[in-house]
Amino acid sequence: MYAVSPGRSRSSSHFCDIDIDADKDDHDDDDDDDVEVEFIAEGTQDAEKQQQKKANSSRISIILLDQGFTVYKWIFLVCLALNMVALSLAASGHFPYAKEKASLFSIANILALTLCRSEATLRILFYLVVKTIGKPFVPLRIKTSTTSFLQSLGGIHSSCGVSSISWLLFSLVLTIKNKNKTSTEIIVVAFVILLLLFLSSLAAFPLVRHLHHNVFERTHRFAGWTALILLWLFILLSISYDPNSQSYHFTISKMIKNQESWFTLAITILIVLPWLTVRKVAVRVSTASSHATIIKFEGGVEAGLFGRISPSPLSEWHAFGIISDGKKEHMMLAGAVGDFTRSLVSTKPNHLWVRKLHFAGLTYLVKLYKRVLLVATGSGICVFLSFLLQKRQHHVDVYLIWVAKDIETNFGKEIVELVRNYPKEKVIVHDTGVCGRPNVGEMSVEGATTWNCEVVIVTSNPQGSKDVVRACKKAKIPAFGPIWDS
Structure with missing residues (x-):
């Protein structure tokens, strides 16, 4: 079903930095590990602040209060418990090696x-998982359990962050207690590393x-870099110090x-590797609508x-879903929802910094x-379009x-045509500006059942x-969506 109608709407952030839907509970989603989240609403500054406050309130309630006991x-908790048991055994003298x-x-x-955060x-890992269990004969339960686990790897990241602080403390x-066997310099460096790790963890709360x-991203990045440099200093001092001569x-x-x-060394390689792929590349920026731009790459x-792009690689990176036919080019849909994305509309740069990885x-x-139903609201569509364009290059049906609202007006003809070119019997496009707001949960259950x-x-x-x-799980249909740490 296709229902596309021009019209006017306000914009807000979504999975790919833009969402076009004027309904009251349509707010932004999280950035994938580090995708930046920004808010904007048309009208006066007071209206913008009120809308952002409302969006933040709704988002935090979902993040903190209404998740249940997730994977x-x-x-x-499992990772933290293992560390705390080992730490307790070490402290009590039952694990001398750890002590x-x-x-x-x-x-x-x-x-x-x-x-757990290394993009490489x-x-x-994702490639190997797809190649290993992405076979028709592998039971669906194994695939869904693996998907759930891989989506939640951030739990290991967070738990190990807390545990590293505990072990260092x-x-x-x-x-x-045995300061006669060490130097003041080693103690000071270790204490500063501890403070940096604590600051980084606090910013990630x-x-x-x-x-x-922005505070989280910059604190996490620069505190992490500084801690890594000091960690090397700590190791050099520790292995060089002779307590007998009190010299290095x-x-x-x-x-x-x-x-x-x-x-x-392994930590350093993992952190440095993505930066070795940073390049300044030529781009073609075109206006999809007054709310969004399309950025094209070779x-x-x-x-x-x-993919990640940046106007200044040391200060900020923005992640977007990639749209590509898998052949000559790829593109990203960027909404005018922040300083950087607004500047794309006004300046249309010829070059941007990218991570090739x-x-x-x-x-x-x-x-x-084998058969998957993709459900998108607003600009969430952009992360799925490559599957429509590359239908002959993968086995997935x-x-x-x-x-979304006022689809052609807000997303432009190029994006709409990508969807229209897909077999119509496999697509439902619901324009809320024409057909009203649907129950997307019920639509998803009905679509998954029908198809x-x-x-x-x-x-x-x-x-x-x-x-x-x-809604899908109630109907016993496996379903996955972005989690707050995705």
Whole structure:
């Protein structure tokens, strides 16, 4: 069903930095690990502030109060419990190795949390998972359980962050108790690292992260970099210090034999690797509508991936879903919802900074299944369009429900044509400006049942995603949507 009608509407942020829907509960969704979230509403400044306050309030209520015991929380608690048991055994003298190597356990947790956020590692992991269990004979339960786990890897990241602080604090206490065996410099450096880790974790707390996202991103980034530099200094000082002579004597052999050095080297490689792919590339920017721009790049990209762009690579990065036919070019849909995205409309730059290493998210796992219903509201459509364009390049039979307001006016003819060119019997496009606001949850259940889909993947605002997932699960249909940490 196609129902597309021109009209006027206000804009707000969504999964790909734009959503066009004037309904009261249509707010932004989270950025994938680091996708920036911004809000805008037309009208006076007071109206804009009121709308943002309302959006923040709704979002925080979903994040903090209405999630239940999620897989993310389960993973967080299991990982934290394992660390706390080991720490308790070490403190009580029943785990002497951990007591002697408390700083190593702290660094090991930092390595684990880095692995769970490494775009290169996750790209490889998602690829291997799709190749391994994305076969028709693999039971659906295994696929859905794997999807749920991979989507919630942030639980390991968060838990290891808390655990690394606990282990480092334990190590610092032991060091101070035996300060005759160490130096003041080592204690000071360890204490500063502890403060930086605590500051980084505090900035990542949901209430801070989602109300002050720029504070979170910059604190997390620069505190992390500084802590890494100081960690190398801590290791060099620790392996060089001789308590008998109270002096430093560094040798390469000590460095090679030191376990902390190898763990820290792995952390450094994982952090530096994405930055080695940063390039300034030529782009073509065109106006999709008064609310959005389309940014085009050379080179095809496989379906299900996201990309990062920046006007200034050291200060800010913006992540968007990638739209590509997999051949000659790819593009991103950017809404005019922040300083950077508004500047794209006004200045239309010829070059932007990009990370050549594109990263995988929930949508990449669409490839695990045989028949999938994709449900999008507003600009959530952009993360799914590659599957429509590359229908001959993957084995997945994809169906689509897209709900948005004044679609052609707000998204432009180019985006609309990409959807229109897909087989009509596999698509439902619902323009709320023409047909009114639907019950997307009921539509999803009906669509999945009619098309006999194995699973439903939704991109919407927090409330919308929750409604679709709950409706589908009530009907015993597996469903997944962005979580607050996705």
